[in-house]
Amino acid sequence: MTSIADQPPKPVVDDRRWSAERVLVHVILLAFVVLALGPIFVVIINSLKTTPAIFGGPFALPTAETFSLDGYVRVFTRGNFIANYSNSLIVTVSAVALTVVFSTLAAYALVEYRLTALVPILTGLFLIGVMLPIRLGTIPIIKIMVAWGIMDTLLALILVYTAMSIPLAVTLMMTYFRTVPTELKEAARMDGANEWQTFLIALPLVRPGLAAVATVTMLPIWNDLWFPLILAPGKANQTVTLGVQQFVGQFLNDYPALLAALTLGAVPLVLLFTVFSRQFISGLSQGYSK
Known part of the structure; x- marks a missing residue:
């Protein structure tokens, strides 16, 4: 020794x-x-x-x-920012809520129920949805919204943003549901829990993924200009981003009002990312590393 x-x-x-x-x-x-x-x-x-x-x-x-503060006074007296903020809040909260609910249910089903070759096909379709930008389908989307009679409404934006966000959300949530112990779910079923109750038992274990999905969905929706300009250009349904863009065009030489409008449009986005940055980073890093 x-x-x-x-x-x-x-x-x-x-x-x-x-x-x-x-x-x-x-x-x-x-x-x-x-x-x-x-x-x-x-x-x-x-x-x-x-x-x-x-x-x-x-x-x-x-x-x-x-x-x-004259710039801010002119923004609120000549602009429509209160209604714009209200519209953005309605669209963002609704689309985020629908995305979290639908993507969580779909991811749990794809992980839990292995239906032979159907699961890889569905998973591949969601991956294709992540890779292909939804803006390529703008013309078909417009035709669908016209056929449904919901052009120039907030509902059109909510549906499009939900469809746009679900592929990435499902892909992310699947990585979290794969980490839920199978023994936990089997024990719940043996104790008499049905599938919905089993899902609710597994749900608390994927809370970081829920936070990541909500954050990833929220920021692009709030900051988007393309679909509000095409699907909801009316003054009553304008979002913050579209309102700022039109205000910039109208008051190009009024620099205090112009900068005040840009501040009102950017500050909420910065605050949202600051508040949810920890959940965003931890959720994505844990999800993609599993």
């Missing part, structure tokens, strides 16, 4: 080298943060200034002499 003294010494780790690497990584990440948030910060501070102050010091913070 060899004694502890006879064992070869462990290599010494240079903590200074590792510390330098960590510092470099954090510096690079902070630089990316500045590049990403810098333009948003510039837009926000300039929306709170007068037009001469914007051109005199675009990177300067508002002062007592340059501070002004």
Whole structure:
């Protein structure tokens, strides 16, 4: 037997080298943060200034002499932003809720019930839906909405966004349901639980996936311009993104109002991602790694 003294010494780790690497990584990440948030910060501070102050010091913070809320006043008095926010909220919440419900049920069925060759075919169809952009089917979508009599309605947007989000949501949720122990579901069935009750028992184990699906669905819907412009262009059904786009065209020379409109359109998206970023990152990383 060899004694502890006879064992070869462990290599010494240079903590200074590792510390330098960590510092470099954090510096690079902070630089990316500045590049990403810098333009948003510039837009926000300039929306709170007068037009001469914007051109005199675009990177300067508002002062007592340059501070002004006239841009926001003109946005709310001449624009339709309250209705736009209401429409975006209705469409986003409805589409996210439908996507979470339908994708969860479909993913559980595809994982739990292996119907010979039918499951791989259905899974392949969902993967094709992820790869193909739904905008390629704009003309057939318009024909369907006209035939159903729901053009220029929020219902048209809700249905399209739900159909657009389900393929990715099902693919993501399937990875989570595959990690649910089979013994748990079999034990529930042996205790007399029906399939719906078994599904409800497995559902709490895939909560990170539900959060990831909700976040992945929410951000593109809120920020989309294509389908609101085509399917719901009427003033009563405009979303925030479409309202901002049209406001920009009308008040191109009114820079405080223009920047205020851009701020009102971007800030909710930034806040949504900030609030749900942890669920978004953890849900996607865990889901794609399983």
